[in-house]
Amino acid sequence: MEATDAKPTTTQAYLINIDRIRTNNFPTEVRADITLSSSAASTTPKHCNATVYSSTEVSLPSSSHRLGDISDPRHVYLPFSDQFVEMLIEKGDKVAKNEVLCVIKQMKMDLEVRALYNAVVDLVGQFHEGETVKEGLHVCVLDVTDRNVASVGRSELLAKI
Numbered sequence: 001m002e003a004t005d006a007k008p009t010t011t012q013a014y015l016i017n018i019d020r021i022r023t024n025n026f027p028t029e030v031r032a033d034i035t036l037s038s039s040a041a042s043t044t045p046k047h048c049n050a051t052v053y054s055s056t057e058v059s060l061p062s063s064s065h066r067l068g069d070i071s072d073p074r075h076v077y078l079p080f081s082d083q084f085v086e087m088l089i090e091k092g093d094k095v096a097k098n099e100v101l102c103v104i105k106q107m108k109m110d111l112e113v114r115a116l117y118n119a120v121v122d123l124v125g126q127f128h129e130g131e132t133v134k135e136g137l138h139v140c141v142l143d144v145t146d147r148n149v150a151s152v153g154r155s156e157l158l159a160k161i
Contacts, residue, residue: 013039019047025070065125066138074122074141076113081134082106084127089140093121102127102139118145 015037023031029051036046068077085103089095095115104111119142127133 015039022049029070065127065133067136068138070136074119074143076101076115076139076142078104078113078133078135078137078139080104080106080111082132084131084133085110085129087124087127087139089121089124091121091124094145095119095121095142104133113139115142117142119143120145 017035017037018032019035020033021030022033023029031049031051034048034050036048037043038045068075070077083105085105087102089101095101095118097115097117099115100112101115102113104113121140122143123138123141125138125140127137
C-alpha cells in the first residue's frame, strides 16, 4: 500500500573541492580536507574531512587475504602488486631490521619486502607461490622487540623494498 500524500524527493548537485591532501597512500587510502558547495546560491559551503579506502580486497580472485592496516605500525603489507614468489618467515620467528620477509616478482625482477625493525613475527598472511597479489595485502604483524620504534615516524615505517 502506497501513501498518497508522500512528498516528492529532490536531489541537489554539489561541487567537491579538495582543499588539502592530508594522507596520500594511494591506492590504499587518501585523506583530505574538502569543501562541499551547493549549486543553490543561498547556501554556505560546508568544510569536511574525507577518507577514501580502496576496495582492493573485494576485487581479488581469492578474497581470503586481509588488507594491512596502514595506521598500525606493526602491520607489514605489500607495497606493490604482481606475482608472489616466497614467504620467508613463520609465526614466532625473530627477525632483524632489514631482514627479508617475503619476495614478490614484478616485471621479471624479484623485489624483497623487509622488516623495518627488530621484532618477533606474530601473524603471517597465507600466500601461494605464483599467486597474483595486490598492493596493500597483509604480509605479517611484527611485535616490536625494540621499544624505541614507537617514536619512529609513520613515513619511516612503510615497507622497504
